[in-house]
Amino acid sequence: MRRNRFISRARQSADAATLGKLARRLAESSSRLEDDLWQRRLTELLNDRLARGADADIDAALDQLARDDGRAYEELADLAEACAESATLDIDGAPHDALLLALPLLAWSRYKLPAGPVSSAVLDNTTTQLTAHLAARGVRVALADAIFAIDQLPDSFGEVHEFAQRAFAAAAEGQRLKIDPKSLREPVAMLADTRYLLAAFVAPQGQPLFHWQQPGVDPDAKTAALEAFGEQIANVLKPVLTGCRYRLLAPVAFHAALRDGDRELRGFSLEAAVAFLKLTFNLEASSLQATIAAYEDKRVEEMRVGIGPAGNDDSVVEGVVWPLLGDDEEAAQEEIEAALRQLGVTRVTAHAHRFPLEYCDDCGAPIVPNPAGHSVHTEQPEDGEEQPAAPLH
Ligand SMILES: [Zn+2]
Incomplete structure (x- = not known):
């Protein structure tokens, strides 16, 4: 976890x-x-x-x-x-409750995924949608003016606390939270990954933070509110996500959002890999084979999946990492197999032996299993007509 x-x-x-x-x-x-x-x-x-x-x-x-x-x-x-991720703060002498929320989104692209500063127009529209659909009346909303990759988010409890305090102060003043782009490290390039928008919600103490918590509002109104928000925000974020396929998850408290993002990214990454192979190399799901194996350091950390054309047991074209996140190995393997079948990939090999948790020294890419039982670097198919955007070596 x-x-x-x-x-x-x-x-x-x-x-x-x-x-x-x-x-x-x-x-x-x-x-x-x-x-x-x-x-x-x-x-x-x-x-x-x-x-x-x-x-x-x-x-x-x-x-x-x-x-x-x-x-x-x-x-x-x-x-x-x-x-x-939360605090009590004074605004004009009155106590307020404040919560740091994150809006996770899953995206994949043959090109670089977006990260860093976001335009004022997109931020304004996002704030409008948060206020209209999610926040209770009278809640102050402040958005950070960047879209974050996982490695760019505050990490330790202390960093999250410090970030949240700045976001709450911005909300109290009716400002956006300014992020220095130089403070954001370059994210690791992945075919599919999570991105996050961060927002502070601040309400008078004891008052509802969310629309569906207000007196007189049906608590089940949450479903419709999230749906309406999701539809609107998908349009609002289009300019940020040019060239990406993406899926939005519900905005929730910061740490819960990170867990949701990690969990949902697993199936999404498989989906992205299969779609990428079709789009780039014209490989249909029915012509693919996948290999699943557990990767361990001191203990099993994650499952990895190698995917390539059926009939070639040595090479793998695309790899997907499936972190266990508290699941056991067997349950994860079953879940991966079911997800692959759903995507139309029916030729699946699962290796019983474990591989060391290794990455390529040159590009940092995870080494993935092939059907023959080795752990290998991904490579382009020999007859690939189009070049993928990611540099290969
Ligand atoms: Zn490499």
Whole structure:
């Protein structure tokens, strides 16, 4: 799971130990009343650590819990995420609730996927749609003025907290959150990938953030609101996504959005690979064969799928990475096979042995399995009529 990225060096300190103790007691709690008290104490301590830039304590506590108490780990991780992505702030002397949201989208293209600054017109239209369909009346909405690749997003709890605070301040002032394009590193080039727009929603304390939470509004209005938003925003984002095929996911809180994006990207990447082979090399799904294998470092990290023309068991034209995200190997393999069948790819080989988690030294591309049982670099088919946009070596 993405959360694993947050577990870094274990710097045990008194604060980390206290966080651990409180999280263990919360996990053992048998009542709502007990939950509330532990959660309040944890939230106080987490907010204090985040405000002081001491999120290494949180990482250290999670690191310890990950080893010996899975439930307490989940409790602490949930609260740490919540504290990083939301806050209470004062606007004109009145307390407000603030939440950092992300709008995930899945895109693929033979060309470079967009990342970085977004035009004012698109940002204005996006804000209009967020306000019209998702936000409750009176909610202040502020959008960051860039579209982010996963590696460009704030990463640690401390970074998310700091980013969220700036976004909330922008919302309080009715401004956009300005992103310095120089602060965004060049994203890794992928055929299919996720992109994110980030927004702050700020409401008077205790008041609804979302349209369907308002008194007198049917809570089931959420479905129609998300649908209407999705339709409008697909048009609004067209200029940003020229040359891409894309799918929008529902905007949700920052950390949940990242998990949704990671999970949905897996099937989308397979779909993109099959469509790419048809578009670029005129290879129909029915003429393809796919190979599935598990890739491990210390443990199995991900499944990888090699896809190429049937009849050639040595070479692979396109590769897809399918991270496990908490699933087990067998379930993932079944899911991949089902997704391939759905796409019309019926020739599938699954290798029982595991491969080392390797990437190409030159281009960083993941090495993928071929039907013959080796792990290989993708290569163009010999009779490919058109050149793909990605440089090959
Ligand atoms: Zn390479």
